[in-house]
Amino acid sequence: MNAYSEDVVAVPVGTTLDRFIKRQQQASPAATGELSQLLRDIALAAKIVQREISRAGLLAVTGSFGTENQHGEAQQKLDVIAHIRFLRALRNGGEVAAVVSEEEDQVIHTGNPGSKYVVAIDPLDGSSNIDVNVSIGTIFSIYRRQSQPGTPAVEADFLQGGLQQVAAGYVLYGTSTLLVYTTGQGVNGFTYNSSLGEFFLSHPTLTTPVDGRIYSCNEGNIVDYPLAIQQFITACQQARFTARYIGALIADVHRNLLKGGIYLYPATQAAPAGKLRLLYEGFPMAFLIEQAGGSATDGQQRLLTKPISTLHQRTPLIIGSTQLVDLVTQQNKLLL
Numbered sequence: 001m002n003a004y005s006e007d008v009v010a011v012p013v014g015t016t017l018d019r020f021i022k023r024q025q026q027a028s029p030a031a032t033g034e035l036s037q038l039l040r041d042i043a044l045a046a047k048i049v050q051r052e053i054s055r056a057g058l059l060a061v062t063g064s065f066g067t068e069n070q071h072g073e074a075q076q077k078l079d080v081i082a083h084i085r086f087l088r089a090l091r092n093g094g095e096v097a098a099v100v101s102e103e104e105d106q107v108i109h110t111g112n113p114g115s116k117y118v119v120a121i122d123p124l125d126g127s128s129n130i131d132v133n134v135s136i137g138t139i140f141s142i143y144r145r146q147s148q149p150g151t152p153a154v155e156a157d158f159l160q161g162g163l164q165q166v167a168a169g170y171v172l173y174g175t176s177t178l179l180v181y182t183t184g185q186g187v188n189g190f191t192y193n194s195s196l197g198e199f200f201l202s203h204p205t206l207t208t209p210v211d212g213r214i215y216s217c218n219e220g221n222i223v224d225y226p227l228a229i230q231q232f233i234t235a236c237q238q239a240r241f242t243a244r245y246i247g248a249l250i251a252d253v254h255r256n257l258l259k260g261g262i263y264l265y266p267a268t269q270a271a272p273a274g275k276l277r278l279l280y281e282g283f284p285m286a287f288l289i290e291q292a293g294g295s296a297t298d299g300q301q302r303l304l305t306k307p308i309s310t311l312h313q314r315t316p317l318i319i320g321s322t323q324l325v326d327l328v329t330q331q332n333k334l335l336l
């Protein structure tokens with residue numbers, strides 16, 4: 001799961017993302033530069049999408065695109081714009097053979113069959129927040145393909161399992177734009193300075209508290225939640241925990257990662273298999289939180305070991321500080 005060598009690179013705050021990537025690559029004799037370039041391509045797409053988002057209200061790119069994705073969700077214009085922008089950057093960058101996106105049903109071949117990486121992506125996470133100017137994000141997950149470079153990538157390249165991710169991350173378009181990622185050697189965050197057009201290291205070696213007093217879930221669904229989850233939320237309320245729910249997985253997990261807490265999206269009657277998608281929401285966020293010292297389960301098992309058989313497979317998700325995630329997962333298993 002570790003793309004670069006074991007040596008963790010100590011880099012001062014304020015270092016540009018480009019220099020950080022270069023240092024990580026130099027510290028890894030096996031590195032060939034392809035993953036480094038791929039990470040740069042993702043950062044480029046994030047800058048372009050950040051610009052689109054920052055002027056969304058002016059350019060009338062808010063609202064529905066008038067189409068539905070394979071999940072039966074109305075695609076927002078910015079869902080589609082972000083999808084196109086990331087696809088274009090990954091295609092033009094030349095380091096990615098194929099992409100799976102929340103916004104398209106099938107594997108998307110990029111015309112770079114010689115490349116050794118494939119990328120799964122949630123181009124815009126928190127779509128219901130777009131029109132109301134609340135935080136949204138992008139989630140990405142990178143695999144080294146199993147199929148032979150030079151031949152078309154296949155679905156199996158995306159279904160290797162969460163432990164086979166070589167890198168994962170998110171871009172949070174919030175009060176500032178933040179790129180947070182891991183290559184299996186801890187988690188680092190970079191803040192975008194749009195006037196300089198650069199990401200700068202602002203959150204080195206992010207770690208999350210083992211415990212916390214924040215819970216995040218859509219309490220409007222609570223009657224549908226498994227009994228153990230209902231009991232856990234009641235216990236949080238009785239213990240005067242703080243309830244925080246932004247309605248964007250990235251933003252809720254990011255806040256809880258920094259402050260300590262737990263995000264829960266269990267199975268519900270409306271979504272008996274869970275709402276979130278394992279490949280481009282569950283697995284990448286689980287990889288990140290574990291690299292930051294936290295935990296993620298589906299309510300029963302460690303999420304990164306959960307078998308995946310389809311590209312858009314859904315999953316319940318419980319993620320955050322280890323003591324909270326372990327507690328509710330143990331209770332849930334007991335009551336199942």
Ligand SMILES: O=P(O)(O)OC[C@H]1O[C@](O)(COP(=O)(O)O)[C@@H](O)[C@@H]1O
Nearest residue numbers: 122124125126127128218247248249
């Ligand atoms: O509106 P609900 O049911 O609370 O769901 C909110 C959750 O769904 C999501 O919006 C799903 O992601 P998308 O916006 O990428 O479809 C999560 O970001 C968020 O945590």
Ligand SMILES: [Mg+2]
Nearest residue numbers: 122125126281
């Ligand atoms: Mg999402």
Ligand SMILES: [Mg+2]
Nearest residue numbers: 102122124125
């Ligand atoms: Mg999305």
